[in-house]
Amino acid sequence: MNINKYPEIHPGKKLFKRVYVAIMLWTVGKAIQVAAKVDKEVKEELAKLPDNFTLRMMVAPEKAFPLFFYAKTLPAFVVDKGLLFYGIQMILHKDKEGKIKYLGADPKGKKIDLNIVFKNIEAAWMVLSFQESTATAYMHDRFVVEGDLVHSLTFVRVLDIVEIFLLPKIIAKLAVKRYPKWAEMSPLRKFVKRVVIYIRAYTF
Amino acid sequence: MLLPGFYDFCCRVRIVSGQNALEKIPAMLKKMKAHTPLVVTDKGVVGAGLVDVVRDAVGKELEIVNVFDNVPVDSDYKIVDEVAKIYRQKNCDSIIAIGGGSVIDTAKGANIVASLGGETLLDYEGFSAVKRKLNPLVVIPTTAGTGSEMTLVAVIADPDRKIKMLFVSYFILPDLAVLDPRMTKTLPDFLTASTAMDAMTHACEAYYCLEKNPLSDSFAMRAIKIISENLLKVVKNPADMEGRLALANASTMAGVAFSNSMVGLVHNLGHTIGAICHVPHGTAMSILLPYGMEYNMHRCGEIIGEILLPLAGPEVYAQTNKKERPEKVVELIRKMNNDLYEATGGRHSRYLNEITDKNGAQVVPESLLPVIAQATMQDGARMANPEECLPADAMLVLEHAWQGKPLDRSKVNKGGTKVKY
C-alpha cells in the first residue's frame, strides 16, 4: 500500500458547509424569535413550552474550529464569540413572560433544557440544505434529542412553520412533510410573514 | 423492495415458545446464574391462577417464594421503587414479570434500580442514563398484544409531576421471553380480540410508517398473517391452545417489528384517547387502524396494498387489482372488527361512540374530540406517520371514527412530496 496515493484530507474542506450551517442556524434562530411575535400559530405552539426554558440546536462535537483565520472575511453576525469557542450552536430562550429570544451561540452559564444535537456537520448539512426533511432526518438518526421528547415535537412543528414562511415553495416542499394548500394557509399570510420575518430578522 | 437510506435494527431477547415453554425457565435462569427470582405481577394475574400455573410448571427446580402482586393498571415510579426495595431485602438476583404491559414496564423499571443501585428510578431519567447490563429479567406475557417483551422502552408515570417518563435503552430489553398458551387461556374473548388487534396495528404501522426497514418488514408480514388466520378462530373457541400460541408468537413478532421501526397516527390518536378518556389501548387500536390506513393511503397506498398478501392470502392478493389492494386491506380490517364484534356479543367496539364502561356509560363523548385532537401534537408517534397530522387533520379522523363511517379521503389535506423512507 502506497500511502502517498491517498489524498490528504484538509480540515478546511468542510468550511463551506460549516459556514452555511452556521448562517442557517442563525437565520432560523432569529426567524423563530420574530415569528413568535408576529404569527399566531407559532405563538400558540411555543406557548406549550414551559417558561424559563432554554433550547439549543447544535452540531456535534462541541468545539471550536479554525474559523478564527477566516473571521475577517466573514460577515459580522457569523463571528459570534460562542461560535468561535463552542462551535455551531443556536440557543433560544423563553423567559418568564413567555417571550422568545435568540441568544446566539454561547452556551456559557446557561442551563440547557432541551438539546437537539446533529451528530456531525454532514447531518446538519443534509437537513439544513433541505436534502432531507426534518421527519426523514429524525428517522435516519441524524440528530439526537436530550431532554423531554414532547418539547422537541413542539420545536419541530415550529421549525416546519418557519421554513414554510421563509422558503420558496419548491424548497420548502422538501423540508416539511406536507406543504399547506390554500385552505390550510393562505398565500397572503405566507407572503406577509415572509417579508416581515426576513426584514426583522436581519435588521434587529 | 424498499431499502431505506439508513436504519438500525436490534433484537437480542431470547424467546422460548411452546405448549410447555414455562418448564424451561429454571434451566434458563440457571444459565444466567440466577437462583432467587422476584415475581412481579398484578392482582388480576394472581386471581386467574396464573402464578400458580408458573409455580407448578417450574416445579421443584426453582422455588418461587418472593411475589410482588401489587402492580396497578397505571404503574408509577413509587411502585417501581417499592419493587426494587423488596428485591434487595429478599436478596433476589433476577425478576420474572408475569402480566401485561403495565407489569412488564414496572419490572423493567425495577430492574434498572435493582441492578444499578440507588433508591429511586428518578435518578435514571433521561435518554442515556442506563449504560450497562442489568440483572436477568424474564418476561411471561399474559396478553397476546402489547409486545412489551420485545421493546427497549419502559413508560412509567410520575403522578406528582403528572407526566409519563420514558426510559429508552437496549439494556432495558428483557433477557428471556416465554410464550406459553396456558398464560392467555383465561383471557376473556373481547380482550383476546382487542389485544390481538393491538398487535395487528403494531405490525401494520411498522410496515407502512416512516421507519420501515426490510428486517422489521419480515416480522410484520408474518405477524399479520398469523393474526388474520387465528384470531377469529381463538375468539370463537377459547380452548384452541395452538391458536393461542400462534397469537402469542404474532404479538411478539409484531413487537420486534414496531420496536425497530415506529408506529404512527393510529398510536398517536390511541395514546391520546387513552390518556384523556381512559379507553383501553387495544380497543382504541382496533377502531382506529382502518382510519390510519385510509388517512395515509395517498402517501403510501402501494405499501399498504402489500399488506393484502398476508392478510387475505395469495389468491385474493392475485385477484385484486394493484390499485384496489389498499382499499381491500381497509375493508378486510373493518370486516375483521365486525366479525369480532359479533363473536364477542358486541363487547368488541368498532367505533368510538360504541365504547361503554362497566355501567354502560359512554366513554368518549363527542364534545371531547377537539381536546383530543389538540393533544395529539404532544405524542411522539406523530413523527413517524407518513402524512403530517395537525389538530384539524386529527379532528377529521376522529369525527369519522366516532360516527363509524369510512374516512372521506377527499377531505384529507394533501400536498407532500413522495415519502422518503
Ligand SMILES: [Fe+2]
Ligand atoms: Fe400498541
